[in-house]
Amino acid sequence: MTLDTAGEALWVVGVVAWYIIRYPFERRARRVRVVRNDRSLPDTVGLALALFGLAIFPALYVFTGFPAAGDYPAGLSTIALGTAFFSCALWLFRSSHKALGRNWSISLEIREKHKLVCIGPYAVVRHPMYTSFLLMAVGQALLLSNWVVALAGLAGFAFLFFLRIGKEEHIMLESFGPQYRAYMERTKRIIPYLY
Template sequence: MSVALIGKVVWVLGIVAWYAIRYPSERRARRTRVVSDRRSTTEAVGLSAALLGLAFVPGFYVATGKPEAADYTAHLWAVILGAILFCMAMWVFRRTHKTLGRNWSISLQIREKHELISHGPYALVRHPMYTSFLLMALGQAFLLANWVVGLAGVIGFAVLFFLRVDKEERMMLEIFGPEYRAYMDRTKRIIPYIY
């Protein structure tokens, strides 16, 4: 098995793990009443960009090998690093879903009896879900030896993050007020102690 193929297999396994983690939360969310919905066209664009960059573009590449003109030589060290990053992403992703419980939502929504979560991964960063997507994007760039696919993940993450995080924080400030402001003062956004 070639190094490039190992990277593709690891990426596919990571995406299967991602869906296996996400699915129970999606099912539970359908049963919990939404009391405030802030979905918008901008949010839909961000979610679509992330899905395109982190799933569709790499999935097409894994299935077809295109665009092959953007391929470069796959190295074992890069695939190992990509696998580590992807595993870290899935660990953070799972912890985030587990910690959020019934508060989880794919979009900007407040659920009935919504609580401010500040423990688990939320003790280190305000948006660990975005942390997991950043780790996924970086892992993808190392796992799949193709410039277009590597950039697609990073760009998809960046579009989602920059279109959505400010709105998400404004919504949390409206709902939780000074409690969220104090939480913002003691945590970083997505990278512990840095940003």
């Protein structure tokens, strides 16, 4: 097995693990009544672009080699670092879901008896699930030795983040008022102590 193939196999394992982590939370969330749904076209576009950049396009590359023009040789340290980033992404992704519990949703929704979650990774950043997507995009860029695929993952994350984050924080401010404003003052958005 070459390093390129090893990186691709690790990426596939990571994406499968991502889905295995999300599935039970998605099933449980369907059982909790939604009291406010602010899903919009930009929200849907952000989700679609993230799915394309972090799953569909890299899967196309892994299974077909397209676009080969962006290939570069994989290195052992790059694959190891990519594995570390992807592993951290999966850990944070699961921790975020677990902390949110019944409050989780894939889109901009407020659920019945929704509570402001400030525990686990939410004690450090307001949007750790986005942090996990950023770590996943960096892991993808390191595991898949192709510049085009690397940029697709980072662009997919950026579109999701910038199309949703403002509206998401607006909804939280409307729902939790001063409690959320105080939470904003003591935490950063996605990178602890920086942003």
